[in-house]
Amino acid sequence: MVAAASLVFAALPFVLKNNYLLSILIVIGIYTLVVEGLGVLMGYAGQVSFGQAAFFGIGGYTVAILTTRFHCETVPALLAAMVLPALTAAVIGKPTLKLREHYLALATLAFGLLVHVFFNEGRELTGGPSGLTGIPYLNAGGFIFNRDYEFYYLVWSLVLLVFLGVRNLDRSRIGRSLRAIRDSEVAAEANGINCSSLKLQAFVFSALLAGLGGGIYAYYVTFISPAPFGFNMSIQFVLMAVIGGLGTVWGPVLGTGLVVVLGEVLRWFIPLILPRAGGEYQIIFFGIILVLAMIFKPEGLGAGWRRKVRANETETAEAVSLNASVNTCSSGR
Amino acid sequence: MHLDDQILQFFFSGLTLGSIYALIALALVTTYNITGILNMAQGEFVALGALTACSLSAAGLPLAAAFILSILITTAAGGILERAAINPVRNASNITLIIITIGISITLRGLALLIWGTDPYSLPSFTRGGPLQVLGAAVNSQSIWIFGLLAVTVSGLFAFMERTYWGKAVRACVINRMAARLMGINPHILSFAAFAASGALGAAAGIFITPITLATYDMGFTLGLKGFVAAIIGGINNVGGAIIGGLLLGVLEIFGAGLISSGLKDAVALIVLIAVLLIRPEGIIGAVSGRKV
Numbered sequence: 227m228v229a230a231a232s233l234v235f236a237a238l239p240f241v242l243k244n245n246y247l248l249s250i251l252i253v254i255g256i257y258t259l260v261v262e263g264l265g266v267l268m269g270y271a272g273q274v275s276f277g278q279a280a281f282f283g284i285g286g287y288t289v290a291i292l293t294t295r296f297h298c299e300t301v302p303a304l305l306a307a308m309v310l311p312a313l314t315a316a317v318i319g320k321p322t323l324k325l326r327e328h329y330l331a332l333a334t335l336a337f338g339l340l341v342h343v344f345f346n347e348g349r350e351l352t353g354g355p356s357g358l359t360g361i362p363y364l365n366a367g368g369f370i371f372n373r374d375y376e377f378y379y380l381v382w383s384l385v386l387l388v389f390l391g392v393r394n395l396d397r398s399r400i401g402r403s404l405r406a407i408r409d410s411e412v413a414a415e416a417n418g419i420n421c422s423s424l425k426l427q428a429f430v431f432s433a434l435l436a437g438l439g440g441g442i443y444a445y446y447v448t449f450i451s452p453a454p455f456g457f458n459m460s461i462q463f464v465l466m467a468v469i470g471g472l473g474t475v476w477g478p479v480l481g482t483g484l485v486v487v488l489g490e491v492l493r494w495f496i497p498l499i500l501p502r503a504g505g506e507y508q509i510i511f512f513g514i515i516l517v518l519a520m521i522f523k524p525e526g527l528g529a530g531w532r533r534k535v536r537a538n539e540t541e542t543a544e545a546v547s548l549n550a551s552v553n554t555c556s557s558g559r
Numbered sequence: 560m561h562l563d564d565q566i567l568q569f570f571f572s573g574l575t576l577g578s579i580y581a582l583i584a585l586a587l588v589t590t591y592n593i594t595g596i597l598n599m600a601q602g603e604f605v606a607l608g609a610l611t612a613c614s615l616s617a618a619g620l621p622l623a624a625a626f627i628l629s630i631l632i633t634t635a636a637g638g639i640l641e642r643a644a645i646n647p648v649r650n651a652s653n654i655t656l657i658i659i660t661i662g663i664s665i666t667l668r669g670l671a672l673l674i675w676g677t678d679p680y681s682l683p684s685f686t687r688g689g690p691l692q693v694l695g696a697a698v699n700s701q702s703i704w705i706f707g708l709l710a711v712t713v714s715g716l717f718a719f720m721e722r723t724y725w726g727k728a729v730r731a732c733v734i735n736r737m738a739a740r741l742m743g744i745n746p747h748i749l750s751f752a753a754f755a756a757s758g759a760l761g762a763a764a765g766i767f768i769t770p771i772t773l774a775t776y777d778m779g780f781t782l783g784l785k786g787f788v789a790a791i792i793g794g795i796n797n798v799g800g801a802i803i804g805g806l807l808l809g810v811l812e813i814f815g816a817g818l819i820s821s822g823l824k825d826a827v828a829l830i831v832l833i834a835v836l837l838i839r840p841e842g843i844i845g846a847v848s849g850r851k852v
């Protein structure tokens with residue numbers, strides 16, 4: 227399945243030969259990196275972050291500042307773009323994740339807005355509302371990525387790596403423990419799982435991937451401004467994670483693709499029905515879709531498909547394996 | 560102007576703004592304690608009420624009629640949204656419910672943009688006449704109305720909670736939702752009532768602040784967020800705390816903007832929210848009033 231999908235993605239640039247479609251695929255790839263991380267946080271740890279665009283932005287600005295001001299190489303710049311959001315997430319997550327579930331949502335919401343204010347106001351560092359220009363091309367050991375199809379392969383290779391990593395996580399002890407936390411924190415804790423520590427790890431992981439996505443984004447567009455890192459983007463990330471199916475490995479890829487394509491379609495379509503409307507109206511549709519999705523299909527579009535694949539495994543077998551895994555987890559410590 | 564006078568002036572401006580935050584926080588805390596839902600769309604009720612009142616008043620209705628009609632419309636909107644989007648999924652996880660209220664919030668904001676556009680709207684002050692002089696500081700007449708609204712709401716709420724059967728049911732729900740249900744209190748009706756009342760309270764707050772700050776389609780987002788900060792400062796389970804938290808936040812904001820930098824005004828609330836969540840997430844008032852969360 228993964229191999230087939232990889233082949234399709236590897237062949238796509240030869241079929242498309244269209245820069246507009248290719249650029250959309252690159253954007254989907256970049257967002258998928260972010261959403262895979264958010265998917266782990268929401269689908270496995272059962273927490274929600276409304277500040278993912280801030281981590282995405284911190285990653286982007288880290289690359290922009292390091293490369294334009296300090297002429298930093300690609301690899302250290304991208305590493306910094308991952309480490310900085312991860313550290314920030316650790317600071318926010320540590321006290322808030324010990325508490326009941328609403329607090330991380332509020333803390334990340336406030337954090338996201340605060341970071342956006344900082345991007346706009348911290349002129350000396352971030353260039354204010356007009357942002358930073360002149361980010362060099364991504365340079366990996368002398369190979370310069372300055373064409374769209376090169377970038378396409380880079381982004382989707384990273385997506386494949388992250389995807390395989392998350393799939394392994396899904397099947398590992400950590401993945402099962404996280405799912406146990408999501409289903410019942412009390413039961414998980416009783417089986418010896420350190421809930422707040424695992425939730426924190428999931429949150430830090432999601433910030434790290436968001437930072438990586440942001441760093442890649444900065445290299446791709448070679449110009450950065452506060453606009454794409456606001457609250458609306460955070461909501462879109464949540465929407466992508468929710469639509470595709472929480473707690474599934476394919477969900478983030480599917481959800482991101484759907485939301486980005488829908489966004490593009492709405493951008494063409496809305497002016498046809500509402501001539502005086504601008505692009506910001508698409509958020510109404512996202513809002514309605516979000517509500518409808520949560521009411522009628524809270525498990526996401528990817529979930530039904532996953533259930534079909536798993537039809538052979540009986541419910542009990544899964545329950546037993548979950549129990550067993552939780553027990554090994556507890557005896558392991 | 561003398562610095563002492565200026566500080567007093569800031570203090571009254573802060574209390575005016577803080578009263579509005581307190582009203583929004585009051586709606587949030589009541590809803591949260593009855594239903595367990597953090598209503599992220601609360602701010603949108605404020606904007607909806609204010610903008611509807613502006614339109615009705617501009618259409619020629621007398622001020623009082625426009626207010627009452629707009630409060631009724633927003634109350635209905637709150638109730639309808641609860642029935643349409645919250646009630647069908649009342650047993651879903653908290654994360655689902657938060658995402659739903661966020662979805663409602665961005666949809667309402669988008670609709671407000673569609674209907675009212677990006678222009679600010681205004682309402683006349685409720686009463687004519689210059690500002691009152693209190694200890695050398697000028698207090699806007701509209702501020703007096705806002706203090707009055709807060710006082711009336713709080714005492715009304717207090718009377719309702721202490722004196723009526725339904726108030727008792729609400730208090731039972733706040734203490735233990737499951738036990739209240741076992742005693743035959745219907746949580747669905749209370750949830751519906753909580754959202755409808757949130758609509759009414761939000762609309763009243765929005766209408767009263769509009770003569771001072773003007774009404775725009777996106778005013779709800781910031782005000783709703785400030786309401787959350789106020790509720791968290793006070794401790795999310797604490798009605799009294801919400802009011803003190805709101806007043807405190809308003810005063811802090813005005814002093815932050817007046818004494819340090821005006822660009823900082825909105826950042827103050829966010830910094831306070833993060834600081835409280837990091838240091839004392841159960842709320843700073845929680846300990847003072849002696850009620851453990």
